[in-house]
Amino acid sequence: MAELGTATITMALALAAYGAVASFAGAKGRYAALVLSGQRANYMATLALGVAVLALVAAFLSNDFGIRYVAEHSNLAMPRIYTWVAFYAGNEGSLLFVAFALSGMAALSMAMTPRRTGTQRAYANGVLMLLLTFFVGVMLLLANPFTQLATAPADGIGINPLLTHPGMFMHPPLLMTGLIAISVPFALGMGGLLSGRIDDEWVDGARVWGLVAWALLAAGLLLGAWWAYTILGWGGYWAWDPVENAAFMPWLALTAFIHSIMVQKRRGMFRMWNIALINIAFTLGAFGIFINRGGPVPSVHSFGASSLGWVFLIFLGVVALASFGLFFYRLAVLKSTHSLESTLSREAAFLVNNLLLLGIAFTTLWGVVFPLISELTTGRIITVGEPFFDQVNGPMMLALIFMMGVGPLLPWRTATWATVRRALVVPVAITLAITAAVALLLEIRIAAVLVGTAVSTLVAVSVLREWVRGTIARHRSTGAAYPLAFAALIASNRPRYGGYVVHLAIVMLAFGIIGSSFYGTTRDIFMRVGESATVGAYTVEFAAVETTIFADRTERQAVLNISRNGEPLTTMRAWNGVYPSFQMVSTRAAIRSTPVDDLYVIFSEVQPDGQTAAFRLLVNPMVWWIWFAGPFVILGTVIALWPTRRRAVAHVELPDPPKLGEQAGGALAKGAS
Amino acid sequence: MTILIVTLLAAISVAVLAYPLLVRRSPSPDEQTEELAAGLRKARDRVYEEIRVLQQEYFLQSVSRPEYEEQLQAARLRAAGLLAQQQAVQQTLASIETAAEEQLREARSGGRAP
Structure with a gap:
């Protein structure tokens, strides 16, 4: 499998590089056959990476511990169902996943882009292939998931316990796919700038792919919050952690973009702004990859970090310089056909919404980079805590929600x-x-x-x-x-x-x-078996503790009888597991969730007597929503x-031009109604 | 097995990439006209969509009557222009078809294969 994986990755690198060169050269020299060949390289690179993905999955399934990545992220005790999670549990596998997702979306987007867009499409394909060349190149040269060990161990280290959670099946792939999906609207925009044509074709494609990336990121962020809520054992779901913020910032910029692009579609305005927004979204996405993979700031997600930070920092710099350089170079073709007529209009509301979204994004960015800046300037790392984000972003978020209510009520143009x-x-x-x-x-x-x-x-x-x-x-x-x-x-x-x-x-x-x-309530308490404690309207009785020894962990479960206002409700089980090979204790909170509130119990520590344990009891109102x-x-x-379903249109002979305006309505009524 | 898969993949890649370069084929006039027609169809659909949305907004009283009428008229004019262009393209397509049929007829009457 190792040879097959490395060979197909090498082939994908060659295909992506060829695709980039052929697309750019073909577009520049108006050589349609070369452009077509470049686009086909895109499809073939997807196929090659697909084979590499299958090779890595097969290596996991066959416990091929001769491959270092497999040995480091799985073991014989790992349930087979976690193979998919183990696939992207480390840097090398994540890169393969990202490259495959990028190539798949690049192929799909180019197949969906009409041929009539000509050089726009060719340049867009070139940009996508250039990005793919970068990711596949980094993977092959610096983080090859198929690197072999001199001697294969009898068993692997195993998967990080924090990742053995249902949320992990979707959260990382959705976030990675969402971040990389921004490449498509970005490439379409760059294709437009390189060809000197930013017209409605780019608006349609960029809107669709912007929405796809936005939804993937939104779903990934929500699943990540759910994972943090159930596994990290602090009772919260969002902590303004750098890695959370790294996905949140491009999502904010994309939110601004998918609103703003509607104004261009509807009114031919904000052309410059839309290109700037997609550049910002993509640059923030590249920054997210740098934070995620580079690990320059402390995070609860440190298990995904690597020493590749410098590579992604260079990538971030090149992306920012190239995209904004091209943007300024092509400013002339980005002039809008209409300008803002009134501050009392839906367009103006969209603009305010955009500014608020960017305000939140840049406040968050400041909070993320502040530890780096403080280290550079004072030599001390000063981290920015939740109060900063809450106090600065909170009011902006309220204003944003207000605009969500008011904006759609305003008419277009002026009021x-x-x-x-x-x-x-x-x-x-x-x-x-x-x-x-x-x-x-x-x-x-x-x-x-x-x-x-x-x-x-x-x-x-x-x-x-x-x-x-x-x-x-x-x-x-x-x-x-x-x-x-x-x-x-x-x-x-x-x-x-x-x-x-x-x-x-x-x-x-x-x-x-x-x-x-x-309105949350928290109580930290030690209880002996048979004792009970009250939090909010709930009474939690510590009924028993059960210990089970597995191959990779020792698991303890606290059996809890729950009653509310004296009425017995249910029995819940909170557990923690000690993983010797990771020197880690992992917890799973017991959660009873209703639309009114969540009862959340963390079972954190058992005393030497085996009968007394530390608990954190929380009542979190309305988290269910x-x-x-x-x-x-x-x-x-x-x-x-x-x-939208295409409607059949009857062709009619048109009158002479002078009468066109008067009679057009009748001729068009059939198609437009 | 690995060698077989890699060789097969490489051979398919070379063939797929080289094919457009080796088999030179410039788009025929009717293909180009079809492309143009598709672009016009899309532009026309977009204007129709705009009219539908405008009518709906007027229906929901989000747009005043004068503004509705002004925007509707502008959209109708644009759509009419596009329909005129579409008609011209249709005529071009028809003339290409007629010319091709004419050539075919001539070839047949001359006893030669087309």
């Missing part, structure tokens, strides 16, 4: 204050009424919570009101039943209503974050991406 008042008065009145009722019922006295509740409610009210109004209007005009009228409304403008579904998911997230951040929001993010993206 009068009277129009705005008319659009806002009902949603704002409903919002204030709901917020006041909630504040009174739940005795909310914290200003940030009240503001957060109000702005989140405003978003939900705006969305639901538009759906209700649209559905009723369709029902009246077509006579369709309400569910069908609602479905027809969604289908009538999928990008818009898919976006609204995502907005509702963000509202759920906001409520989950507000509830758990401001954070996980519940995830499927809605995906659903909204799928709706937004769902292709």
